[in-house]
Amino acid sequence: MNLETIVKEFGLEVRCAPENLKNNVTGGYTGDLLSDVIANSREGYIWITRQVHQNIVAVASLKEHAGIILINSCEPSRETLEKASQEKIPIMVSSLSAFELTGKIYNLLGKKD
Amino acid sequence: MKITVCSTENSLYQDSFDIEGGNFNKAGIVSTRIKSILKQMGLPADVVRKCAIVSYESEINVVSYAKKGVINLTVNPETVLIEVVDEGPGIPNIDLAMQQGYSTADQKIREMGFGAGMGLCNIKNYSDIFHISSEVGKGAHLLMTINIKQ
Numbered sequence: 001m002n003l004e005t006i007v008k009e010f011g012l013e014v015r016c017a018p019e020n021l022k023n024n025v026t027g028g029y030t031g032d033l034l035s036d037v038i039a040n041s042r043e044g045y046i047w048i049t050r051q052v053h054q055n056i057v058a059v060a061s062l063k064e065h066a067g068i069i070l071i072n073s074c075e076p077s078r079e080t081l082e083k084a085s086q087e088k089i090p091i092m093v094s095s096l097s098a099f100e101l102t103g104k105i106y107n108l109l110g111k112k113d
Numbered sequence: 114m115k116i117t118v119c120s121t122e123n124s125l126y127q128d129s130f131d132i133e134g135g136n137f138n139k140a141g142i143v144s145t146r147i148k149s150i151l152k153q154m155g156l157p158a159d160v161v162r163k164c165a166i167v168s169y170e171s172e173i174n175v176v177s178y179a180k181k182g183v184i185n186l187t188v189n190p191e192t193v194l195i196e197v198v199d200e201g202p203g204i205p206n207i208d209l210a211m212q213q214g215y216s217t218a219d220q221k222i223r224e225m226g227f228g229a230g231m232g233l234c235n236i237k238n239y240s241d242i243f244h245i246s247s248e249v250g251k252g253a254h255l256l257m258t259i260n261i262k263q
Contacts, residue, residue: 032226033226033229033231034173034225034226034227034229035170035173035227035229035231035232035235036229036231038166038169038170038235039166039231039235039238039239049226051225051226053137053225054137054138055137055140055141055225055226055227057141058140058141058142058144058145058169059141059169061141061145062141062144062145062148062165062169063165079138
């Protein structure tokens with residue numbers, strides 16, 4: 001499943017790198033502790049977080065995540081957007097909580113994969 | 114305190130990367146570079162993944178706590194060596210620092226999602242051999258070996 005399907009299904013707002021919405025999503029990880037995400041997420045995952053600072057881009061880039069979704073309508077900082085655009089990592093915003101969004105994406109990935 | 118990194122005569126690649134303490138804007142750049150070098154060398158994906166985790170956590174530690182530091186990367190036919198030397202306050206109690214969840218990070222670091230007391234544990238868990246030493250007031254020295262052939 002690609003990011004575009006997830007964006008459409010849950011009405012996510014794309015903040016940068018729309019050219020990479022074709023990225024394949026192989027799974028997901030939800031977390032705000034960067035060491036936890038670094039240790040436990042995998043390549044191709046969608047990362048769900050409420051961290052908005054630029055270090056999330058380095059983590060996503062290092063782990064080759066498909067993209068980052070910010071929850072509770074949190075907006076990325078200007079530096080985050082600049083870096084993510086350079087690194088071509090899509091950042092999306094959802095009005096849902098981490099719990100709700102994770103559940104919905106988990107079910108969607110389970111259905112269609 | 115100094116641990117001698119094994120002979121470099123057979124090494125396939127060697128380089129050093131400087132890290133600026135306190136600069137979170139640049140945090141992750143060195144580890145991203147190390148990862149892409151190892152990937153380009155054609156090392157197995159799992160080895161690259163371990164090296165990326167180990168170097169990222171080390172880089173974050175230098176940025177969070179030290180004045181400056183350096184990561185020395187050596188790729189040998191059978192192992193990858195990642196050595197981290199920093200100039201900073203050092204670690205007064207290494208046993209305590211190695212405990213999962215123990216952290217001396219300030220509020221600013223924690224708000225960014227760092228300083229959860231997981232970094233050194235991640236480094237140890239993803240290394241095949243892990244050495245840590247420190248001199249208080251001078252800095253810390255880490256040496257990680259990741260086996261290429263499992």
